[in-house]
Amino acid sequence: MRLRTKQGIWAAIMAVTLATTSLSIVHAAVPAPTPAPLAKYDISSTHVSGVSSGGFMANQLHVAYSTLFQGAGIFSAGAYDCAQNSLSTALNACMATYLPRKTPAQLEQLTRDRAAAGTVDPVGNLSGDPVWLYHGTSDTTVAQAVNDDLATYYRDLGADVVYDRGSPAGHAWISPIGPGACSVTQSPWINDCGGDSVGDMLTHLYGTLQPAASSLTGQLIRFDQNAYVPGGDATSISMGDEGFAYVPKSCEQGSCKLMVALHGCYQYYGNIGDTFMDKAYLNEYADTNDMIVLYPQATATAGTNPRGCWDWWGYQSAQYPLKNGPQMKAVVNMVTAITDGGPTPPTTPPTETPECVTASNYAHTTAGRAHHSMGITYANGSNQNLGLWNVFTTSTIKETGPGHWIKC
Known part of the structure; x- marks a missing residue:
């Protein structure tokens, strides 16, 4: 609830409060x-x-x-x-x-x-x-x-x-x-x-x-x-x-x-x-x-x-x-x-970290890493949008499973 009071000092306090609130919003990037x-x-x-x-x-x-x-x-x-x-x-x-x-x-x-x-x-x-x-x-x-x-x-x-x-x-x-x-x-x-x-x-x-x-x-x-x-x-x-x-x-x-x-x-x-x-x-x-x-x-x-x-x-x-x-x-x-601890999927042996591949979206499609539709390129498997399908637009993707590519 806001209380009315004489102007001046309260206006200054509110301005500082708003500035502090704004500065406190910090983006902490999600980890890999x-x-x-x-x-x-x-x-x-x-x-x-x-x-x-x-x-x-x-x-x-x-x-x-x-x-x-x-x-x-x-x-x-x-x-x-x-x-x-x-x-x-x-x-x-x-x-x-x-x-x-x-x-x-x-x-x-x-x-x-x-x-x-x-x-x-x-x-x-x-x-x-x-x-x-x-x-x-x-x-x-x-x-x-x-x-x-x-x-x-x-x-x-x-x-x-x-x-x-x-x-x-x-x-x-x-x-x-x-x-x-x-x-x-x-x-x-x-x-x-x-x-x-x-x-x-x-x-x-x-x-x-x-x-x-x-x-x-x-x-x-x-x-x-x-x-x-x-x-x-x-x-x-x-x-x-x-x-x-x-x-x-x-x-x-x-x-x-x-x-x-x-x-x-x-x-x-x-x-x-x-x-x-x-x-x-x-x-x-x-x-x-x-x-x-x-x-x-x-x-x-x-x-x-x-x-x-x-x-x-x-x-x-x-x-x-x-x-x-x-x-x-x-x-x-x-x-x-x-x-409660269940159900639990079967364990699988560790796999090597997949390497990231950077190339033009046209090259990704010709190499079988991606496909295109209506002028847009999509990563195979995940269907992530990689942008325009041409030789000028580049993207970086990696294979996390057989035929399954995602953005790096």
Whole structure:
């Protein structure tokens, strides 16, 4: 609460405070990944966060596994199972509002019915859970009315909701180190709106929060997602082969919180590399607040999921919002590996560090390291965007598996 007082000295104090706050936002670059399986840690609480399709997925996980997840932070998404297993409904009712959609009350009853059938956890678990929501006034990808429904849905079920909808933000994860201007909606969909929305979110979820770190002490684990996917084939459910987890040094010995962070469409590792993990501003808080950050990865699938979104409308399975939804189970298996120690993938012998190859994008394609489409070059295997396909544009990539190339 701001107190009114005489001018002059208070204005000077506020100016110094704002300057200090601005200077305290320091980017601590995400470390290079270390290949390793997920390990068990002493976890005191588990929360989930996400943006756009990752926001819808975060809500699904929180609702279906409310015994496991104790709160959620969501940028720009709608109420639980708004899409009703229909792409048309997802696009025209749960992003735009051209078509009618289920009301929050109808979706609340649907959730109760599913809880009674055992396909999601008891609805009563949501009562009192902290939920932090965000929607910007320049966001035309998901209409504010849809995001409002999510707030109503959670409040009606007893959650402790904080809803920030006054910022001029576009459709993005909002971070004080985001490379995008506040109001834009463009790659990599991480915008800076002048404040610290990530800190606001974590404060609501955790109650207290230490200042973010200016440098990182932990390590970024790169693990095989296939080990946690039902059936063992991540690509079959539009998930990437690789997932990531940032583990602060303090969590190797003591108790820590766990935050699952879900990227949005186009933000998966195969498209923008480590940008989401680097710019989301979660690792900086993880280091000073004893918090592991799990970064599961969706991926693009031609025809059904070309944008690399999480399944919130049924493109991969009609069970997508339920406990037995394949992507849902995969993420929960990862959480279980960190909290309870299983499942654990088989160990593999160490491999030599792959060498980075720098060449023109034309040379990469002729050598079989990349391919091109519509004038753009993509790394083979990962499909990471390398830029224009010509002899003048160069990129540096390395082979991490047979035929699987990624940016260095």
